[in-house]
Amino acid sequence: MRFKDKVILLTGASGGIGKATAKCMAQEGGLLALVGRDPHRTREVAGQTGAFYHSTADITRSETCGQIIQEIVAARGRLDVLINNAGAIVRADICDTTDEQWRSIMAINVDAPFFLARQAVQVMRNCGKGGAIVNVSSINGFVGRETLVAYSTSKGAVIQMTQSMALDCAKDNIRVNAVCPGATDTPMPFSQHENPVTREQMAQVWKEKIPLQRMGTPEEIARSIAFLASSDAGYLTGTSLMVDGGFTCQ
Numbered sequence: 346m347r348f349k350d351k352v353i354l355l356t357g358a359s360g361g362i363g364k365a366t367a368k369c370m371a372q373e374g375g376l377l378a379l380v381g382r383d384p385h386r387t388r389e390v391a392g393q394t395g396a397f398y399h400s401t402a403d404i405t406r407s408e409t410c411g412q413i414i415q416e417i418v419a420a421r422g423r424l425d426v427l428i429n430n431a432g433a434i435v436r437a438d439i440c441d442t443t444d445e446q447w448r449s450i451m452a453i454n455v456d457a458p459f460f461l462a463r464q465a466v467q468v469m470r471n472c473g474k475g476g477a478i479v480n481v482s483s484i485n486g487f488v489g490r491e492t493l494v495a496y497s498t499s500k501g502a503v504i505q506m507t508q509s510m511a512l513d514c515a516k517d518n519i520r521v522n523a524v525c526p527g528a529t530d531t532p533m534p535f536s537q538h539e540n541p542v543t544r545e546q547m548a549q550v551w552k553e554k555i556p557l558q559r560m561g562t563p564e565e566i567a568r569s570i571a572f573l574a575s576s577d578a579g580y581l582t583g584t585s586l587m588v589d590g591g592f593t594c595q
C-alpha cells in the first residue's frame with residue numbers, strides 16, 4: 346500500500362494509460378482526484394476507483410488549473426502526488442501542420458503540465474512534507490519521427506521541464522520525474538493516420554520495430570508511473586524513464 350492516504354491528482358484519467366494508472370494507484374491506497382475531458386469516461390473511471398474528486402475542466406487554462414488544485418486542497422487539505430498524463434497527438438508533415446494544431450498540442454502537452462505543477466509545488470511547499478510529480482513524456486521526446494513535429498517538440502519540452510523543475514524543487518524534497526512510453530496499446534497510436542489502421546496492423550508494425558517484439562500495455566506504463574511517484578523512487582529526481590521495450594536502444 347505505497348499510496349495509503351496520499352492525495353493524488355491524475356490528468357488524462359479518461360484515456361488508456363490514465364485509467365490503468367488510476368486503478369493501479371487506487372489499489373495501493375491512493376486518494377484520487379481525477380481530471381479527464383470526456384465526462385462519461387471520466388465519471389466511469391472515478392466510480393471504478395473510488396476517486397473523491399473528478400473534473401472535466403479545461404486544464405489548458407492557468408486559472409482552471411489553480412481552481413482544480415484549490416478544490417482538492419479544500420477537500421483533503423493537501424496534495425502529495427501530481428501525475429501529468431493528459432496528452433494529444435497530431436500527425437502531419439511540417440508544411441501541413443497548422444498554427445491551430447501546433448498551439449493545441451503545446452497547450453495540452455506543455456502548458457497544462459506546467460500550470461498544474463506550478464500550483465501543485467506551491468501547495469506541497471506550504472505543507473512542507475515533500476511530494477512527487479510524474480510527467481508523461483514519450484520516446485518522441487528523445488527521438489524524432491516523421492509527421493510528428495508538433496508532438497515530438499512538445500514531449501521534448503516535457504523532458505527539459507522535468508529536469509528544471511526537479512532542480513527548483515529538490516530542496517523541498519519534491520521529486521519530479523518523467524516516464525517516456527514507447528508504443529502502448531491505447532487509442533493514441535491508432536489515431537489520426539492518413540489511412541486508417543487497425544489495432545492488429547499497428548501491433549504487427551511495432552512487433553517488427555521493438556526489440557521485445559510487442560507494444561507495451563497501459564498497465565505496464567501505469568506501474569512505471571506508480572514507481573516514480575512512490576517512495577521506492579525516493580532518490581530519483583529529474584530522470585526520464587524509457588518504458589519502450591528497448592526501442593530507443595537501437
Ligand SMILES: NC(=O)c1ccc[n+]([C@@H]2O[C@H](COP(=O)([O-])OP(=O)(O)OC[C@H]3O[C@@H](n4cnc5c(N)ncnc54)[C@H](OP(=O)(O)O)[C@@H]3O)[C@@H](O)[C@H]2O)c1
Nearest residue numbers: 357359360361362382383431432433483526528529531533
Ligand atoms: N499510447 C502511446 O503509444 C503513448 C506513447 C508515448 C506517450 N504517450 C503519452 O501517454 C499519455 C496518455 O496517453 P494514452 O496513450 O493513454 O492516450 P489516450 O487514451 O488518447 O488518452 C489521452 C488522455 O489525454 C486527454 N486529453 C487529450 N487532449 C486533451 C485536452 N485538450 N484537454 C484535456 N485532456 C485531454 C484525453 O481526454 P479524453 O479522452 O477525455 O478526450 C485522455 O484522457 C499522453 O501524454 C501521451 O502523449 C502515449
